[in-house]
Amino acid sequence: MSLVFNRKIEMFFKKEDEHSLDGQSKICNWLYNQLVQAARDDYEKGSPLELLKGRNLRDYATNMKESHPFLWTVHSSPLKNTALRLKDAYDRFFTKQNAYPKFRSWKEKWFSLYFDEPNKGFKLLDSKTIQISFGKNDKGQQIRISGSLKESFSLRECEEIKTFRVCKQQGNRFYGIFTIERYANGEKAFILAKKQEEKECKQQEKEERERLKALGLEIPKPKKQKKKKAKTEYPAFPEGTRWVSLDPNHKNFFVAVDYQGISYEMNKLYQTKYWDRKIDEIKSKRDVCNRKSRKGITTHGNSYWEPSIRWNRYN
Incomplete structure (x- = not known):
């Protein structure tokens, strides 16, 4: 890697x-x-x-x-x-x-x-x-x-x-x-050797095509190699390791599967709706305070807007 x-x-x-x-x-x-x-x-x-x-x-x-x-x-x-x-x-x-x-x-x-x-x-x-x-x-x-x-x-x-x-x-x-x-240890040498091997193969194919062309023979079309799908490698755990895999989704909070193959389903937290509603209420109150903001002027003559005291408290 x-x-x-x-x-x-x-x-x-x-x-x-x-x-x-x-x-x-x-x-x-x-x-x-x-x-x-x-x-x-x-x-x-x-x-x-x-x-x-x-x-x-x-x-x-x-x-x-x-x-x-x-x-x-x-x-x-x-x-x-x-x-x-x-x-x-x-x-x-x-x-x-x-x-x-x-x-x-x-x-x-x-x-x-x-x-x-x-x-x-x-x-x-x-x-x-x-x-x-x-x-x-x-x-x-x-x-x-x-x-x-x-x-x-x-x-x-x-x-x-x-x-x-x-x-x-x-x-x-x-x-x-x-x-x-x-590159990791030894990976660069492997990649360079592989590139050199591919370069030599292409050179041999080129020389073979030129030889067939000089003899007036038909040049075979290169076969397209099908790409093999890489197999998914799963991590190997030491013997006796206990683990659990979590899968969050939109229907529930998450689904879990442990090392014994037992699945667990966690329902959605009802508290999130309550706190989302509370946050929206506070934001709506804070937005009303925008009209009471005050305009200030710095010592250099630049102007800026300062929010109201109530806006700062809600924020």
């Missing part, structure tokens, strides 16, 4: 590197607004592109590099996550968890740069130095900047950085948010 947690550390860069980070953020903010407009236009035309379906919005953002070459200067991870953030905003809007996605203002809020793959686009050179990668320049060379961390940061053998986010808060202060996954 693994533990996932975040660590936020302030970062310091040269003045020119700070301007470069601002430029990366502005490009992602511009792309976000372009995708918002594209999604609206696609909806008004009857959704011929189906941008809000699957990963179409991310692919649309990637294809924009051909018409807007300056997008190549941004690393692929923040670029694709710009589209994924908008897709997530629409998904939350459709499930009534969020308001309708709007255009973003870069001056009001700095657009964070999100790297969602381990050690891709960022690298810890030592315990207090981090390297961040951008896109490529006109010559096809990778652009990189280095910064220093305010605190010493090092990983244990059982820890791994999963994601990294660059944000700008409190004026002109840059922060790095690291998402770290900590």
